Amino acid sequence: MQENSKIDAQHRVDQIRNFQIELEILENDKVLSLQVNQKTEISKYHHNLLGHLSSTFDIDSSKRDKQLSLGMKIASFLGSIALAASVFFLFYQFWGNFSTAVQVVILLSSPALGLSATMFAAQKEKTGYFSKLFGLVTLASFILNLVMFGQMFNISPSSNAFLIWGVFALLLAYASDARLLLGAGIICIAGFLSAQAGTWGGCYWFHFGERPENFFPVAILLLATPYLPHNKFSGFDKIYRVFAMLLLLVPVLILSNWGRISYMNFTRETVEVLYQIIGFGCSSVAIWYGIKKNFQEVVNTGNVFFTIFLYTKFYDWWWDWMPKYLFFLLIGLSAILILLIFKRLRNSNIEKVEVVTI
Numbered sequence: 329m330q331e332n333s334k335i336d337a338q339h340r341v342d343q344i345r346n347f348q349i350e351l352e353i354l355e356n357d358k359v360l361s362l363q364v365n366q367k368t369e370i371s372k373y374h375h376n377l378l379g380h381l382s383s384t385f386d387i388d389s390s391k392r393d394k395q396l397s398l399g400m401k402i403a404s405f406l407g408s409i410a411l412a413a414s415v416f417f418l419f420y421q422f423w424g425n426f427s428t429a430v431q432v433v434i435l436l437s438s439p440a441l442g443l444s445a446t447m448f449a450a451q452k453e454k455t456g457y458f459s460k461l462f463g464l465v466t467l468a469s470f471i472l473n474l475v476m477f478g479q480m481f482n483i484s485p486s487s488n489a490f491l492i493w494g495v496f497a498l499l500l501a502y503a504s505d506a507r508l509l510l511g512a513g514i515i516c517i518a519g520f521l522s523a524q525a526g527t528w529g530g531c532y533w534f535h536f537g538e539r540p541e542n543f544f545p546v547a548i549l550l551l552a553t554p555y556l557p558h559n560k561f562s563g564f565d566k567i568y569r570v571f572a573m574l575l576l577l578v579p580v581l582i583l584s585n586w587g588r589i590s591y592m593n594f595t596r597e598t599v600e601v602l603y604q605i606i607g608f609g610c611s612s613v614a615i616w617y618g619i620k621k622n623f624q625e626v627v628n629t630g631n632v633f634f635t636i637f638l639y640t641k642f643y644d645w646w647w648d649w650m651p652k653y654l655f656f657l658l659i660g661l662s663a664i665l666i667l668l669i670f671k672r673l674r675n676s677n678i679e680k681v682e683v684v685t686i
Contacts, residue, residue: 341378344377344378407461409464412465416472432480435473435476438469438470439473439496443503445466446462446463446503447459449462459504459506460504460505463500463506467497467512474489487519487520487524487533490520490523491517491520493513493516494513494514494517494519497509498510500513505562507563510564510567511567518543518575519536521546522542523542526539526542529591538589539590540582540589541579541583543575547576548576550568550572566623569623573614573629574629577607577610577611577629577633580606580607581633581636581637583600584600584604584606584637585600587599587603604641607633607637610633611630612634613630614629614633618630642655642662
């Protein structure tokens with residue numbers, strides 16, 4: 329089996345460990361008994377495959393390794409934040425002592441050096457912890473550099489800065505296989521495109537957030553992005569799907585409660601009702617589509633927003649006139665009803681699997 333990413337490799341390792349545990353249980357319960365040569369061939373195959381995956385990817389072959397990996401991820405994240413803060417305060421501590429020419433050289437060279445260090449670490453160190461650390465520090469330095477350039481040469485603020493930051497963050501993300509950098513890049517690109525949409529809508533770019541509908545074009549664009557090939561990168565397709573749903577459903581949620589900030593030339597009540605219907609529909613479709621395609625992150629996001637839309641409607645309908653104990657009782661009963669519905673859906677899926685197996 330050809331593994332295309334670290335996530336695929338880790339999933340295959342987990343499958344092998346689960347298979348070995350289940351095989352041992354079956355043999356102990358005398359349900360299955362393999363011949364010695366069969367067990368030898370299986371063990372040999374798994375040993376060679378695990379060796380190949382270990383030499384190619386940074387995988388966790390045991391529960392202890394997973395715990396250590398989690399600690400390393402936390403240390404890498406905290407270390408990058410600390411180093412970025414150090415660079416920030418270093419700039420402001422000694423910046424005034426440099427001439428303008430030296431300042432320009434520093435601002436131009438530091439992102440290039442950071443990008444080179446990130447790519448070098450990504451090629452030489454397969455675990456990726458150092459490349460991600462360098463990548464986060466480089467992105468922080470790059471953002472700081474553009475801000476400093478603007479202050480030095482009195483450049484007017486522009487939404488184009490979001491585009492430059494976003495492209496650089498995406499470059500670092502794909503160079504270091506870092507989902508956090510990918511998320512930062514998506515946020516920056518979303519800010520640029522939303523500001524452009526706000527400008528086309530007639531407002532100053534800096535106020536693009538006052539119209540949540542400015543984020544809809546970005547969400548639509550991101551919905552198509554996961555279908556691009558991302559097999560070599562760890563979970564990038566999931567990040568694109570989650571951000572697409574957030575950039576779609578969060579504005580819908582806001583507009584379903586504050587319809588006066590919509591571009592639509594309708595009454596506030598009409599806009600809110602319309603977006604409430606859209607919110608329930610989109611979150612329901614997300615749950616259905618996630619179950620169909622086995623996208624757990626889509627199902628979870630759809631569940632969260634469906635519940636939020638439902639509970640905000642309960643608040644609008646009942647909070648002002650209903651006794652508080654009765655209001656929270658209905659909330660609890662509705663949660664039980666949702667659990668029963670999902671349990672029924674889960675059982676129906678299990679029955680389908682059993683029928684196919686038989």
